Structure formats: structure tokens, C-alpha cells
Amino acid sequence: MRRTRRSSPRLSPRLRIVPVLGLLAALLLPLGLTFAPRATAAPAAADPVRIMPLGDSITGSPGCWRAVLWNRLQNSGYTDIDFVGTLPPQGCGQAHDGDNEGHGGELVTNVADQNLLPGRLASTRPDIVVMHFGTNDVWSSIAPDRILAAYTKLVTQMRTSNPDMRILVAQLIPMNPASCAACAQRVVDFNARIPGWARAMSTERSPITVVDQWTGFSTATDTYDGVHPNASGDDKIAARWFPALKAVLDAGVPQDPGDPGDPGEPAACTARFRAVSTWQGGYQGEVTVTNTSASAASGWTATVVPAGGARIGQVWNGTLTTAADGTATVTNAGWNGTLAPGASTTFGFVATTPATAGAPAATVTCTAKSSGA
Numbered sequence: 116m117r118r119t120r121r122s123s124p125r126l127s128p129r130l131r132i133v134p135v136l137g138l139l140a141a142l143l144l145p146l147g148l149t150f151a152p153r154a155t156a157a158p159a160a161a162d163p164v165r166i167m168p169l170g171d172s173i174t175g176s177p178g179c180w181r182a183v184l185w186n187r188l189q190n191s192g193y194t195d196i197d198f199v200g201t202l203p204p205q206g207c208g209q210a211h212d213g214d215n216e217g218h219g220g221e222l223v224t225n226v227a228d229q230n231l232l233p234g235r236l237a238s239t240r241p242d243i244v245v246m247h248f249g250t251n252d253v254w255s256s257i258a259p260d261r262i263l264a265a266y267t268k269l270v271t272q273m274r275t276s277n278p279d280m281r282i283l284v285a286q287l288i289p290m291n292p293a294s295c296a297a298c299a300q301r302v303v304d305f306n307a308r309i310p311g312w313a314r315a316m317s318t319e320r321s322p323i324t325v326v327d328q329w330t331g332f333s334t335a336t337d338t339y340d341g342v343h344p345n346a347s348g349d350d351k352i353a354a355r356w357f358p359a360l361k362a363v364l365d366a367g368v369p370q371d372p373g374d375p376g377d378p379g380e381p382a383a384c385t386a387r388f389r390a391v392s393t394w395q396g397g398y399q400g401e402v403t404v405t406n407t408s409a410s411a412a413s414g415w416t417a418t419v420v421p422a423g424g425a426r427i428g429q430v431w432n433g434t435l436t437t438a439a440d441g442t443a444t445v446t447n448a449g450w451n452g453t454l455a456p457g458a459s460t461t462f463g464f465v466a467t468t469p470a471t472a473g474a475p476a477a478t479v480t481c482t483a484k485s486s487g488a
Contacts, residue, residue, distance in 0.1 A: 167241035175217020183353035227265035423472035
């Protein structure tokens with residue numbers, strides 16, 4: 116595991132033994148002897164931890180919370196880090212590592228639909244992604260289910276780039292532009308969905324941390340236009356990122372992410388939801404699990420987060436466990452756990468829905484166990 120190197124005031128052991136070596140040399144010189152210290156190779160320096168700030172104009176135009184966060188990390192001893200991104204610094208009036216991936220005006224749904232992220236990841240190779248993304252989507256009245264589906268695709272692409280990616284995802288700062296009276300509540304509604312999505316998507320190898328950027332942030336005093344942070348807002352955003360990022364840095368990130376397909380690595384898989392039929396108060400759904408790795412899978416687990424308050428009550432071709440918040444976990448049956456590379460299997464379920472629910476929708480993810488693990 117790679118941890119950031121922090122500065123220390125302690126005297127180096129090498130410096131403490133210098134006087135002893137000097138005394139020994141003085142005693143040996145009259146005898147015609149000399150003392151030459153044995154040369155030792157300097158330890159190889161670990162690469163800095165690469166952190167990608169990802170989002171829209173709140174992150175990158177100019178996104179001065181990044182400067183505040185960078186300097187707070189540096190002043191706290193976290194000097195072995197590198198902010199990365201394909202965009203250069205954009206001002207902010209204080210020295211900092213300004214590389215970032217905050218594209219003004221971008222929608223996270225467009226980034227997912229157009230597959231823009233893989234190229235950016237390949238160019239920068241981050242170990243950690245710090246993501247505040249979706250403000251423009253909420254402003255455009257895009258449904259939370261679609262935004263979360265985009266989140267899921269981006270996380271999948273992050274893990275393809277680095278199977279050990281550490282991911283910090285923000286609950287969005289409040290928004291109250293003069294041209295959008297409904298935006299304030301839309302942010303509240305979307306933020307409420309993020310923790311459940313993160314629990315479903317988080318894995319032991321690539322954990323997702325949710326960072327609450329909404330609480331305590333005021334559009335009246337912390338933005339200059341109801342959307343973009345001013346200096347006070349930058350300070351608040353940085354203050355929320357700092358402890359979460361510090362915890363990840365203290366825990367360490369893997370020195371070598373490895374390659375997909377390493378021995379013992381979980382097989383990769385995808386899960387796809389479709390509604391088979393609907394009726395008043397419920398629907399029948401189906402999830403297809405596909406082994407997308409190059410090795411056979413000996414078992415799989417799918418997570419289903421139904422939208423609109425739906426609850427899954429019956430499953431076939433799998434075993435169901437349901438959490439208090441409605442998140443359903445389905446593991447393979449005894450006969451359909453083994454999947455060859457590229458092979459798929461399907462399980463079905465029945466869900467009940469409240470009267471106000473819209474069209475059936477669900478966020479689905481999966482993990483698979485390699486037959487060699």
C-alpha cells in the first residue's frame with residue numbers, strides 16, 4: 116500500500132552516527148589506515164498519489180476550492196500527492212497544483228453517453244477520484260435514475276482504468292439560480308439517492324466514500340450567483356473534502372494496481388435491468404448478469420436498488436437478501452453461478468410500488484468470483 120510521505124522533524128539516524136565515524140577515522144590515520152563507509156543504494160522513491168478532481172465548472176472554472184484543499188493538504192504534511200487532469204490551472208490567486216478534470220457546462224450524463232472519461236483516465240492514471248458532478252444535469256431536469264446510471268458507468272470505467280480506484284463522491288452543493296425555481300428541491304431529491312447508490316456500488320477493493328457538501332452551505336452567502344461558490348464557498352467545500360481525502364491517504368493506496376485478470380482477482384461482470392411487465396402497484400423485473408472478464412466466474416452477486424420506493428419481494432433463479440432501505444442483494448443459485456467468459460444468466464423478481472411511482476427503474480451492479488480465486 117502506498118501512503119503519502121509526511122515531513123518529520125526527527126534527526127536522521129545517518130546524521131547521528133557521523134561524529135562516531137569521524138572519531139574512528141582520527142584514531143586509524145596514525146596507523147596508516149583509512150575508513151571508507153560502505154556505499155548504500157538510496158531507496159527508490161514511491162510515485163506520488165495521483166488525485167483527479169472530476170466535475171463541471173464548480174470543479175474547474177476556476178474551482179478555487181481545489182487550491183484551498185491543495186494547500187491545506189500540503190500544510191498538513193501531505194506533500195507526496197499530485198493533482199491530475201487534462202485541464203490546466205485556471206487562476207485562483209494562490210500557488211497550487213491546478214491540474215483538474217472540471218469541464219465547464221458538462222453534464223455527467225453526456226460524459227457517460229459519449230464515453231469521454233476513459234481517454235481522460237488513460238492520460239492521467241489517477242489513484243483517487245474526487246467527484247462533484249451532476250449540477251448541470253439537475254438544472255436540466257434530468258431524472259435522478261438517469262444521473263445515477265451515468266455515475267455507475269463512470270465508476271465502472273474508473274475501475275477498468277484502475278481496479279483499486281478510491282472514489283469520493285459529493286452530495287451536491289445547494290443550487291438556487293434565479294432562472295430555476297425548482298432546482299433547489301431537485302438537488303435535495305437527488306442528494307437523497309446518492310448514499311444508497313454508493314452502498315450498492317462500493318466494493319472492498321474500490322470503496323466509494325460519500326462526502327456531504329450540501330449541509331451548511333448557503334446559496335445566499337457561499338455563491339455569487341446561486342450556483343458557483345465564492346471564496347466562502349470554496350473554503351467550505353475544501354473543508355468537507357479534506358477529512359475524507361485525508362482518511363483515504365492515511366489508509367494508503369495500492370502501490371501497483373495490477374492488471375485485470377491477475378490471479379485471484381474477481382472476475383469482471385455487468386448487470387442490466389429491464390421491466391418485463393407492469394401493473395397497478397407493482398411490476399416484474401429481470402436482471403441479466405454477464406461475465407465480461409477473460410476468466411471463468413464461479414459465482415456472482417448482483418445489487419438492485421429499485422427507484423421510486425419500490426420493494427423487491429420475490430426472486431427466482433437467485434437468492435434474495437433485502438436491506439432496510441430497500442436495496443436488494445441477489446446471489447446466484449446453485450446451478451447458474453458458473454459463467455464462462457462472455458456468458459450470461461438471468462434472474463427475475465417481482466416488486467411492489469407505491470401509487471405515486473413512475474415507470475419501473477433500478478440501478479443494478481454486480482461482482483463475480485473468479486473460478487481460480
